[in-house]
Every structure is written in C-alpha cells, then in structure tokens.
Amino acid sequence: MARLLTLTLNPALDLSVSLERLVPGTVNRTRETHLTAAGKGVNVARVLVALGHEVTVSGFLGADNDGPFLRAFEALGVEDAFLRVPGETRINAKLSEADGQVTDINGPGAAIGDDAWQRLLDWLAARLDNTERRPAAVVIAGSLPPGVTPERLAALIEQLREAGLPVWVDTSGEALDRAIAARPTAVKPNEQELATWAGEALTSAEARLRAALRLYAAGVEEALLSAGPDGVLWVSARGAWQAVPPRLTVASTVGAGDTLLAALLHGVVEGHTAEQTLRLATALSAESVRHVGVGNPRATDFPHLQQQTRVRRLNDVDAGGAIA
Incomplete structure (x- = not known):
C-alpha cells in the first residue's frame, strides 16, 4: 500500500x-x-x-x-x-x-x-x-x-x-x-462544475463525454466526471470508460464524490486494471449514499454492489483528447 x-x-x-x-x-x-x-x-x-x-x-x-x-x-x-x-x-x-x-x-x-x-x-x-x-x-x-x-x-x-x-x-x-x-494529474468535477468550465450544458451522455475529453485534452491525465445516478466517466491514457452504479435508496450524497476520488486513486497507485479500478470506485461511491459519511469497503454486501455496477470501455483516446 x-x-x-x-x-x-x-x-x-x-x-x-x-x-x-x-x-x-x-x-x-x-x-x-x-x-x-x-x-x-x-x-x-x-x-x-x-x-x-x-x-x-x-x-x-x-x-x-x-x-x-x-x-x-x-x-x-x-x-x-x-x-x-x-x-x-x-x-x-x-x-x-x-x-x-x-x-x-x-x-x-x-x-x-x-x-x-x-x-x-x-x-x-x-x-x-x-x-x-x-x-x-x-x-x-x-x-x-x-x-x-x-x-x-x-x-x-x-x-x-x-x-x-x-x-x-x-x-x-x-x-x-x-x-x-x-495541469494537475487528476481532476474530479461534478456535472455542474464541468459544465461551467466547458461552457456548455451537459444534458446528454454525448455532451458529458465531449466535456470529459476536453478536460483530458487540456492536460489532465485522469479526467473523472461524476454524474450521480447517470454514473461516472473516466478519461485517461487507458481510454474512455463509463460506469453506472446500482440503483439504491439515497440517504445522503455528502461524501460520495470524495469516496469516488479516493477509491480511483487507490486503484491507480495499486496498479489495478481500469475496469477493476472504476468498478470499485463507482460501487464504493454508491455505497456511501445509503448513509451519512463516506463509503465503507467492509460493508457486508459490498461485493454484491460491485457485481451490480456496470462498467464498459467506450473506446481509445488519442493525445488530442478525441475518441480514436
């Protein structure tokens, strides 16, 4: 570790x-x-x-x-x-x-x-x-x-x-x-924050991906967008990836973004695959919304939450921040 x-x-x-x-x-x-x-x-x-x-x-x-x-x-x-x-x-x-x-x-x-x-x-x-x-x-x-x-x-x-x-x-x-x-290594805006930076409303999956690609093209090596129930976008040299969390009853969203960032950093520094990293980070962020506070990786049903989290690679990303 x-x-x-x-x-x-x-x-x-x-x-x-x-x-x-x-x-x-x-x-x-x-x-x-x-x-x-x-x-x-x-x-x-x-x-x-x-x-x-x-x-x-x-x-x-x-x-x-x-x-x-x-x-x-x-x-x-x-x-x-x-x-x-x-x-x-x-x-x-x-x-x-x-x-x-x-x-x-x-x-x-x-x-x-x-x-x-x-x-x-x-x-x-x-x-x-x-x-x-x-x-x-x-x-x-x-x-x-x-x-x-x-x-x-x-x-x-x-x-x-x-x-x-x-x-x-x-x-x-x-x-x-x-x-x-x-040009930090990684940035994790939410939809509203990235929309303000990009200068356009992120009202569709295509708009969110376009803005995340722009963030990557601006020199951010790990561009991470959290979009609540619509999931997570992660654009890096590993490609463009999307994860959708399981649907859960929301008690509080406080701490969900912090959980996502921390868990993604964990996967990167530990050298896990992109799919493993994004699945864990998205599932742990989802776990956090069930209660006040950050996500608990020791929750008894956390393995099940990871299984329910859908992760897919959208495509490769070139140095200019475009889908290859």
Missing part, C-alpha cells in the same frame, strides 16, 4: 442533519444529527485508510476548536500534520432530505495570512525532501479559505508537479479553472 498525503486548506466541522423535508421558515424535526470533523480532504483520507493506505493529513485548522479533529485523526490512525492558525475552524451545516436533496450552508473559513501560507509551503518542501516520508501522491480537495487565492492554489499545484508528484484535485469555481490550467 502507498504513503499518501491529503491537503484540506479549508476544513470544517460538518453538522449533518437528516430530515424528511426541509420547510424554510418553520420548525423542522430531524431524523438524525451528526457533528463530524470533515472537509473534502479529510473525507478522502478516511476512504484511503479504509483501503489500507498510510495517510498524512495537512492543511489549516483553527487552534480554538481542533479537539474533534484530534480525536478523529487518532481514531483513523493518520498522521496529523495540520498547521494551526488563530481562531476557529468553520462549522458547515448539511441538510439531507428524504428525496436525496442536500442543502449546504457553508462558512468562509479562517483567514490564512502570508505567514501561515509560507509555513505550509516550507513544511511541504521538507516533506518532499524526506525520502522516508515523501508521499506517492497528493490530494488537494475542497474550497479555499480567505487569504488563499486561486492563483496560490495553481502555483502550489505547479510546484508539486515540478517536484515529480502526482496531484489529484477536487475543487470548484475559479479555483477549479485555475487548477485545471496548472
């Missing part, structure tokens, strides 16, 4: 609330409520650990309320390399309704000054110089906190790539645009 690093620049304490239906302006009764140390990179780390990898987590945490993160990292068995900054880590509310709709109420996060950013860069440089602790790949996931601009994110990606590290990115908005321009 591999040594991997996740960077969560804007983590959060996630207040996940399940309810039948959200009715604004009224008193709503919850079915379940959970407060979890989270952030997309932390969620990715949870999956990678479950799949057997040695994981280091880093980024920025508010020093005033890092207790839940300390306990979570200890329970996970990950190396805590988060840099503490003054103030509190934000609390995000995620309201999941019975029909699968999720309403996110996210805070901006603690402001990151120049000194804190430089501390992170210095730590990364030292870690990359340490042959015993150097990661096999880096995942940068989540939004950017105040003080960390999309330009800084792009420069970070370029520095890590120049150092010879695979860099997997999951972010959105302008940060996603700048990240793609910096």
